[in-house]
Amino acid sequence: MWDYTDKVLELFYDPKNQGAIEETGEAGVKVATGEVGSIACGDALRLHLKVEEATDKILDARFQTFGCTSAIASSSALTEMIKGLTLDEALGVTNKEIADYLGGLPEAKMHCSVMGQEALEAAIYNYRGIPLEAHDDEEGVLICSCFGITDAKIKKAVAQNNLFSAEQVTNYVKAGGGCGSCLTKIDDIIREVKQEAANKNLHSYKAKAKAEIPSSEQKRPLTTVQKVALIQKVLDEEVRPVLIADGGDVELYDVEGDKIQVILKGACGSCSSSTATLKIAIEARLRDRISKEITVEAV
Numbered sequence: 001m002w003d004y005t006d007k008v009l010e011l012f013y014d015p016k017n018q019g020a021i022e023e024t025g026e027a028g029v030k031v032a033t034g035e036v037g038s039i040a041c042g043d044a045l046r047l048h049l050k051v052e053e054a055t056d057k058i059l060d061a062r063f064q065t066f067g068c069t070s071a072i073a074s075s076s077a078l079t080e081m082i083k084g085l086t087l088d089e090a091l092g093v094t095n096k097e098i099a100d101y102l103g104g105l106p107e108a109k110m111h112c113s114v115m116g117q118e119a120l121e122a123a124i125y126n127y128r129g130i131p132l133e134a135h136d137d138e139e140g141v142l143i144c145s146c147f148g149i150t151d152a153k154i155k156k157a158v159a160q161n162n163l164f165s166a167e168q169v170t171n172y173v174k175a176g177g178g179c180g181s182c183l184t185k186i187d188d189i190i191r192e193v194k195q196e197a198a199n200k201n202l203h204s205y206k207a208k209a210k211a212e213i214p215s216s217e218q219k220r221p222l223t224t225v226q227k228v229a230l231i232q233k234v235l236d237e238e239v240r241p242v243l244i245a246d247g248g249d250v251e252l253y254d255v256e257g258d259k260i261q262v263i264l265k266g267a268c269g270s271c272s273s274s275t276a277t278l279k280i281a282i283e284a285r286l287r288d289r290i291s292k293e294i295t296v297e298a299v
């Protein structure tokens with residue numbers, strides 16, 4: 001038995017905006033549809049939008065779905081969320097926001113929220129006359145042939161939902177849920193996304209720090225409290241996501257001057273290359289961010 005929230009059950013038993021929107025020829029109004037999924041895969045969703053042409057505002061939204069409790073509730077939630085928005089505003093709606101509207105979804109059902117967001121994108125692109133292949137991950141490389149999922153789609157799901165494992169990716173976009181031969185590639189993509197995010201954090205932190213600290217203060221040494229807080233921040237934002245994606249983790253144990261002690265956990269603790277992890281993933285990052293004198297050891 002799935003553990004559904006009250007909101008999911010409410011929208012399943014009493015769905016909002018179910019059905020189609022017919023084109024009536026009304027002046028200044030256009031109807032667009034977006035369709036995703038396939039009945040063969042178990043889920044399909046068709047989303048209808050009624051748009052005021054002068055303002056790009058969504059006047060009405062309805063859905064038809066062949067899917068489970070979560071698919072019906074997610075589609076219902078999506079239509080409620082986007083009514084009254086402009087198309088550009090609606091494009092900003094993420095699958096996470098759909099799930100949040102429902103008070104959460106079981107992780108194995110998160111693909112229903114992804115399906116809603118994809119149907120919305122498809123409808124808006126159709127309205128704008130942009131061919132499907134121009135927005136359907138056309139630049140991506142096919143990773144999962146069982147479900148026709150590209151690396152672009154997997155990267156988007158990982159980044160938007162902060163996913164850490166191939167199993168989670170399967171729950172969100174189905175990739176990996178068939179023969180399983182693509183699971184290693186999915187692991188590689190997760191690592192790549194985490195590394196990119198860590199590098200981005202590093203660059204934005206440096207730019208922010210430079211902008212915020214008056215030049216006269218830039219050389220003032222950090223207090224111990226500031227240093228510990230900064231080390232923890234670097235570990236949390238730039239090191240741990242990469243390690244967790246690899247099945248490991250790290251915890252700050254102690255700081256004494258420039259000597260930092262950490263506890264390697266999970267796969268990192270038993271890994272034969274844990275010294276490299278310490279030196280490359282942790283020590284080099286902390287030296288780059290805080291002080292060239294820093295040394296890191298595991299306890």
Ligand code: FES
Nearest residue numbers: 144146178179180
């Ligand atoms: S290729 Fe991805 S599950 Fe088969």
